[in-house]
């Protein structure tokens with residue numbers, strides 16, 4: 569088996585706060601292969617962004633990574649131990665070099681007082697051996713590639729002069745111009761209307777095929793995951809609840825939380841059917857439940873079991889696994 573592009577092992581992320589040390593990512597492991605799209609799905613506050621930022625060591629100054637945490641990026645010239653990177657020059661490898669990130673709000677990626685082109689060129693000068701002229705030519709080509717018309721004029725405009733969809737495309741062009749091995753897309757389509765959203769998703773899929781890069785695609789929407797990802801990891805309160813191929817997880821969800829997320833999606837064949845959101849609110853990370861972190865909202869909660877021990881992931885079939893005591897004990901019939 570070839571080495572994964574990136575391997576995340578036992579990632580635990582805590583933050584020092586005035587209220588104490590809070591755990592936002594708890595022993596999370598996953599791999600992404602070249603050319604693979606892994607969807608990371610979960611409600612707001614489940615730790616998706618903190619996980620993603622860890623891959624670029626971008627979390628805030630109050631971050632504490634657990635001693636067992638390992639993130640290994642396998643590049644052509646050898647593995648990079650991401651969490652051991654310290655100096656800015658070393659960190660450049662994972663910040664805009666081998667890994668690029670696109671955000672929900674493209675204005676977060678563009679400085680308001682610098683033209684789109686100057687910013688794209690600056691990034692290429694930092695992460696490649698190109699000269700200014702080559703960097704500008706490639707930037708124009710990338711803007712063209714993502715479907716921005718008149719790219720040689722547009723390149724000298726500011727991001728605020730672009731429409732929302734165009735800004736998103738320009739951000740993707742900028743993120744991909746350095747030919748990253750891994751693209752992290754954090755809710756990249758949430759702020760877009762559905763038509764543009766579909767276009768951006770199609771564009772990203774084309775680019776994966778063309779560049780063969782891996783993608784970590786973050787969203788709270790399982791419907792978007794179904795369209796984009798090969799595999800999915802479902803997160804809740806810092807834990808991975810279920811993971812597997814998109815087909816397995818969506819067709820035969822094993823974890824009650826995943827089933828809750830799926831029941832909350834509108835069904836086109838029966839629009840009159842009421843949506844049933846996952847009941848209750850996600851607890852504060854300051855009050856992480858004992859045992860399974862989902863037990864306080866779980867419709868299949870078994871007292872004495874689910875609130876006793878933290879369930880570890882168990883195989884449901886092949887690469888499909890779930891962290892649920894009921895699955896582990898065989899009490900849960902996977903439908």
Ligand SMILES: Nc1ncnc2c1ncn2[C@@H]1O[C@H](COP(=O)(O)OP(=O)(O)OP(=O)(O)O)[C@@H](O)[C@H]1O
Nearest residue numbers: 583585592611612613614615616617618619628853
């Ligand atoms: N620097 C920090 N200090 C303290 N807490 C933090 C810090 N950064 C993030 N958190 C907390 O970590 C938790 C997980 O946040 P994260 O942004 O990863 O969630 P998410 O799943 O990406 O949610 P969303 O979909 O809303 O972006 C949240 O409770 C958040 O408040």
